[in-house]
Every structure is written in structure tokens, then in C-alpha cells.
Amino acid sequence: MNCLRRDAHGRESLYNLLIADDEDNIRNGLKLIIDWKALGFAIAGDAANGEEALEKIARLEPDLVLMDLHMPGIHGLDVIRLSRERGYRGRFIVISGYSEFAYAQSAIRYGVTDYLTKPVDEELLERQVRAVAAEISREREDSGRIDRIYRKAGAAYFRELVEKEEGTVMEPSEEELRSMNLYCDLYQPVLFESYHTDRARKVTFHAEDLLDNFMKRDAYECITENGREAVLLKGKAAGHLFRRLKDRLAETIMQSDSPLDSVFLTYGPAVTTIGEVHASYEIAATLLGKRFYCEKGQHVLGFDDREAETVSHGELDPSRKEVWKRGFLDxxxxxxxxxxxxxxxxxxxxxxxxxAEEHAVRLFLSDLYLEIRESVVHLWPDRKSLFESNTDILRTIGSRTFLYEILDYFDRNIGALIDETGTRTGTGDAMRDVLDYIDRNFAENLKLETLAPMFGYNSAYFGKIFTRETGMNFNNYLNARRIDESRRLLRENRFRIYEIAERCGFNNVDYFSKKFHHYMGMSPAEYRRSPEAD
Incomplete structure (x- = not known):
């Protein structure tokens, strides 16, 4: 039967063995007499005298010691007695050249597992070692089960503390806190989130994955609360180790595909009583709501950080949306x-x-981007392919974790539009864009003074190059385009004349009739009846 044990991750995990005998050949023989690894043991060391054995038992804390009684310096029984007095809880198998009853009695009194005489019987030793391995395994399973029970009780009480209103949870006695492994001199709540934004490898990183590299598992409690992990650090030592962790996160430049780059922590102040944990937790939860405004590369926000002092100053100003839209179009x-x-x-x-509230800012920026898209596509239909669909735009902005990520999205895409525009810098290309815009928007209240800055010109210069490129001034060109459209509508004979005037951008029918007569030498009604309209 193979006695190899495995840890929680399925890896081989061996018990430690110390061999203590003053004779070299016996020590070496004991190392080879049986297959220790198959029985679940690794030889951690050996000792040639009593002093060395006592020192190595204290330092190595082996699970099993093979101890020769007649050791130089300190007798084997005294090594066993002193080790027990100093807190050693492992097993001893005594090996001696004597089968003296008094030694056997003393050995049993000090908790020796068995008493073997030299020369050692291989089968008997193997049987005893198997029994020791089985006993250690049972004890550790029982101890682990009890620890898990206590840990669950501690985690359950922590959950109750953070879920219920402050002051509504009865504070346990010292004895009860000790039984739940919650009795300590300091407590500090930490909130942990792992998120993904445009990551090729969407690795979920848990609080334990991070904390277990800095502290023992019994130094904190961990629960999942409202989709995030809440941690309760226990004791000053845990608080000190957490400060090292957050300093490491602050100092390390993360690779974009590193799981650590998806980590964000907030923490409240350390408190001295379990009853104060709820208030500290609420501070950490409030700080988590400020994550959206954190800087690029920032992974930790604490109650003592400068950003924690910022407060909301009111509602978003809707008028800024129009100002920024026009600014980006310019x-x-x-x-x-x-x-x-x-x-x-x-x-x-x-x-x-x-x-402002994160949701409100996302909505504001989504609307702004969609309005920019609509305006650009209106000006240049051929550039629609540079944009995602409306659904994808909303999904992209909604999935960003930080404000700077949304602004980076604006920067990349508007930059692409600007680069595309930069390939059309000649006056002829620019004028084609202007005429294309007029052709689609002639029914609007277009004016040279408002159109010129839209295309990057001052109005005086724009008027000159417009006349040079088209052979007529802006107003004449616009009126000619409107009259041309009105002729088409008159030929269709579907609308009344005042309706055609409105559709072509004229404020009233009299002005329309006057302009139409100027260009065509007849009134709209006469044109409709003329052979040209047939």
C-alpha cells in the first residue's frame, strides 16, 4: 500500500523524518532499510549525538524521530523528555540495543510510539511506520476539519457584521471570538474586485490568490458579498503584511495581460474592536464606488488616500455635451x-x-459619442465604416471600468477620424466636402458664417475660395440648389407650393415665388403647368 499523501492541489506531500543514532553505519542503514518515500516520509536530517538531536527536533519539527537511547552527550530518554517539555508534539520510535523494561516504561510515559531493539527487524519497523503515518493522517484530518468549522463560523459572523446595520449584531464574548479564530488586537476590512477590460486572457483572480503570497490563511477571513470579495484582516501582523502588499501593487508596473492588472482593492481604517468593523467596511465600500475615477495603473484606494476625500459636487451640465460635440467636430x-x-x-x-455618479457619466459620454458619430456620418457618409454600430458603442463604453478607459476610447477613434481627414487636405477635397454637405442640408438654415468654421475656415476667406471654386457666391449657390430641388418636386406634383417652399428651405411662399421667378422667369404655378414639368 502506497502511503503518499497529497495536499489540496494534488501535489505529493511527505511527512518529515529525523534519524538519531551515534553510529554512522546504523544511521545510513536506517535510511536504506525501507522505502521511506513509499511510506509517506522524507528524511529531513540525522543526528549523531543527543545535543544535535535536541537542536534538530526543535528546528526541523519532524513528524517522526527514530531515536537511539544510548546517545553521547544527552541520553535519548532525556532528549525525548526535553523535547516534550519544549512543546514538540511529533512521534518517537525508540531503537536500542537493550530491551530493558525500565527504559520501555519511561519511553511510554513520554509518548513514544514503539520500542524496537537492535538489530532492527525490517518488517516490524515498516509496520510501525505505516501505523504512525496513518495516525498522523487521521489527526491532521480531524484538526483540519475543526479548523474549517471554526473558519466557517468566523466567516459567517463577518458576513453578518457587514450585511446588517451597525449595532444590530450582538458582539461575542472573548471566548466566543477565540473559538471562531476572531480574537485579535486589530481588525481591518478590505474589499477586492477583479475585472476584465479588453483582456486577451480573462483570468479570474481571487483575494486568496493574492493574500496567500503575503500571509497565512488564518490571518484573515474572506467572504463574497454583492459580487465582490470582502476580507477581514486579523491582527497587527496581518495589517503590516497588507501594507507591504499594497505598496507592492503601487510600485509594480503591471503587464497589460497580467492577472494582477485586473485587481482593485479598497480598505477602511483599522479598528480595535469587532463591533467597529461594520463602519470601517462601509468606508471601504464607499471607496469602491470611486474606483471609476482612479488613475491609470492605480490598484489600491484607501481611507487615508487623497482621492478618498473628494465628494460629489452635483449634477452633470447637459449643455457641455453640445459644446464638446462641436469642439470634436471642429x-x-x-x-x-x-x-x-x-x-x-x-x-x-x-x-x-x-x-458625479458613474452610471450618469457613462450615459452622458455614450450620448456624446453617438451624437458625434451621427454628425460625422451626416457630413461624410463614406466614413461610417470608421465607427462601430450603436449597439457596440454602448456595449464598449458600458464595459469600461475606469473613466480614463472611456476617454482613451474617444481619443483612439476621433484620432482615426482626424487622420482620415488629414488625407484630404487640398482645397479641392475640402470644397467637395462643403458642397456635399450643402447638397444634403440645403433645407436647413445654412449661413456662410456658421458653415465656414465647421470646415476649418474663417468666413471671409471661406467666401473667397467658395466663389473661386464654384463660380458663384455662397448665397447664390445655395438658392440655386434649393430652386433645383423645388423644380423636381413641382414636376412630381405631389405637394402644394407652400409645402415645397418649406421642404426646400424657404421661410415663406412669397419669398420662394420671388426667387423661383428670378431663376426660372416664371412662377412656381406657371412652371408646374409648363411643358418642362411634364
């Missing part, structure tokens, strides 16, 4: 990345100062 029309970057910096400063 940046695209002018091919100016600098202008777009300045707008993004202005937006970041505004949102950081306001600290």
Missing part, C-alpha cells in the same frame, strides 16, 4: 489632434472635479 474638420487632446483633458478635469 477638431476633425481642422485635422487637429491637439484640439481633440485639449478637449479630452478638459473633459477629464471636469468629471474628476464633479465626481
Amino acid at each position: 477638431a476633425v474638420l481642422q485635422g487637429s489632434r491637439r484640439k481633440a487632446e485639449d478637449l479630452l483633458s478638459e473633459m477629464e478635469e471636469y468629471f474628476q472635479a464633479l465626481q
Whole structure:
């Protein structure tokens, strides 16, 4: 029968063995007499005298000691007695050249598992070692089960503390806290979130994965609460180790695909009584709501950080949406990345100062981006392919964890639009864009003074190049385009004349009739009856 034990991860885990005998050949023989690994043991060391044996038992804490009684320096029985007095709880198998009853009695009194005489019988030794391995295994299973029960009780009480209102949970006695492994001099709640944003490897990273590299498992409690992990650090030592952890997170430059780059922690103040944990937890929970505004590369936010002091200053100003939309359109029309970057910096400063609700900011920015998309596609239909669909835009902005990620999304896509515009910098290309815009929007209240800055010109210069490129001034071109459309509608004979005037951008039917007569030499009604309209 193979006695190899395995840990929680399925890896081989051997018990430790110390061999103590003053004769080299016997020590070496005991190492080879049986297959120790098959029986579940690894030889951790050996000792040639009593002093060495006593020191190695204290330092190595072996699970089993093979002890020769007649050792130089300190007698084997005294080594066993002193080890027990110093707290050693492992097993001893005594080996001696004598079968003296007095020695056997003393050995049993000190908890010796068995008493074997030299020369050692191989089968008898193997049988005793198997029995020791089985006994250790049972004890550890029982101890682990009890620890798990206590740990569950501690975790359940922590959950009750954070879920219920402060002051409604009865504070346990010292004895009860000790039984749940919750009695300590300091407590500190920590909230842990793991998120994914555009990650090729979506690895879920848990609190235990991080904390177990810095502290023992019994130094904290961990529960899942509202989709996030809540941790209760127990004791000053755990608090000190956590400070090392958060300093490491702050100092380390994460690779973009590292699981650690998806980690975010908040923590409340350390408190001295279990009853104060709820209030500290609420502070950590509030800080988690500020994660959206954290800087790039920031993975920790605590009650003692500067950002924790910022508070919301009110509602978002809807008028800024129109201002920023026009600003980005100007940046695209002018091919100016600098202008777009300045707008993004202005937006970041505004949102950081306001600290509005995360949901409201996402909605605001989604609307802004969709309006920019609509305006750009209206100006340049051929650039629709540069945008995602409306559904994908909403999904992308909604999935970003931080404000800076949404602004980066704006920067990348508007930058692509600006680069595309930059490939059309000639006057002829620009004028084709202007005429295309007029052709689709002639029914609107278009004016040279408002159209010029949209395409990156001042109005005086724009008027000159417009006349040079088209052979007529802006107003004449616009009226000619409107009259051309009105002729088409008159030929269709589906609308009344006043309706055609409105559809073509004329404020009233009299003005329309006057302009139509100027261009066509007849009134709209006469045109409708003329052979040309047939």
C-alpha cells in the first residue's frame, strides 16, 4: 500500500523524518532499510549525538524521530523528555540495543510510539511506520476539519457584521471570538474586485490568490458579498503584511495581460474592536464606488488616500455635451489632434472635479459619442465604416471600468477620424466636402458664417475660395440648389407650393415665388403647368 499523501492541489506531500543514532553505519542503514518515500516520509536530517538531536527536533519539527537511547552527550530518554517539555508534539520510535523494561516504561510515559531493539527487524519497523503515518493522517484530518468549522463560523459572523446595520449584531464574548479564530488586537476590512477590460486572457483572480503570497490563511477571513470579495484582516501582523502588499501593487508596473492588472482593492481604517468593523467596511465600500475615477495603473484606494476625500459636487451640465460635440467636430474638420487632446483633458478635469455618479457619466459620454458619430456620418457618409454600430458603442463604453478607459476610447477613434481627414487636405477635397454637405442640408438654415468654421475656415476667406471654386457666391449657390430641388418636386406634383417652399428651405411662399421667378422667369404655378414639368 502506497502511503503518499497529497495536499489540496494534488501535489505529493511527505511527512518529515529525523534519524538519531551515534553510529554512522546504523544511521545510513536506517535510511536504506525501507522505502521511506513509499511510506509517506522524507528524511529531513540525522543526528549523531543527543545535543544535535535536541537542536534538530526543535528546528526541523519532524513528524517522526527514530531515536537511539544510548546517545553521547544527552541520553535519548532525556532528549525525548526535553523535547516534550519544549512543546514538540511529533512521534518517537525508540531503537536500542537493550530491551530493558525500565527504559520501555519511561519511553511510554513520554509518548513514544514503539520500542524496537537492535538489530532492527525490517518488517516490524515498516509496520510501525505505516501505523504512525496513518495516525498522523487521521489527526491532521480531524484538526483540519475543526479548523474549517471554526473558519466557517468566523466567516459567517463577518458576513453578518457587514450585511446588517451597525449595532444590530450582538458582539461575542472573548471566548466566543477565540473559538471562531476572531480574537485579535486589530481588525481591518478590505474589499477586492477583479475585472476584465479588453483582456486577451480573462483570468479570474481571487483575494486568496493574492493574500496567500503575503500571509497565512488564518490571518484573515474572506467572504463574497454583492459580487465582490470582502476580507477581514486579523491582527497587527496581518495589517503590516497588507501594507507591504499594497505598496507592492503601487510600485509594480503591471503587464497589460497580467492577472494582477485586473485587481482593485479598497480598505477602511483599522479598528480595535469587532463591533467597529461594520463602519470601517462601509468606508471601504464607499471607496469602491470611486474606483471609476482612479488613475491609470492605480490598484489600491484607501481611507487615508487623497482621492478618498473628494465628494460629489452635483449634477452633470447637459449643455457641455453640445459644446464638446462641436469642439470634436471642429477638431476633425481642422485635422487637429491637439484640439481633440485639449478637449479630452478638459473633459477629464471636469468629471474628476464633479465626481458625479458613474452610471450618469457613462450615459452622458455614450450620448456624446453617438451624437458625434451621427454628425460625422451626416457630413461624410463614406466614413461610417470608421465607427462601430450603436449597439457596440454602448456595449464598449458600458464595459469600461475606469473613466480614463472611456476617454482613451474617444481619443483612439476621433484620432482615426482626424487622420482620415488629414488625407484630404487640398482645397479641392475640402470644397467637395462643403458642397456635399450643402447638397444634403440645403433645407436647413445654412449661413456662410456658421458653415465656414465647421470646415476649418474663417468666413471671409471661406467666401473667397467658395466663389473661386464654384463660380458663384455662397448665397447664390445655395438658392440655386434649393430652386433645383423645388423644380423636381413641382414636376412630381405631389405637394402644394407652400409645402415645397418649406421642404426646400424657404421661410415663406412669397419669398420662394420671388426667387423661383428670378431663376426660372416664371412662377412656381406657371412652371408646374409648363411643358418642362411634364
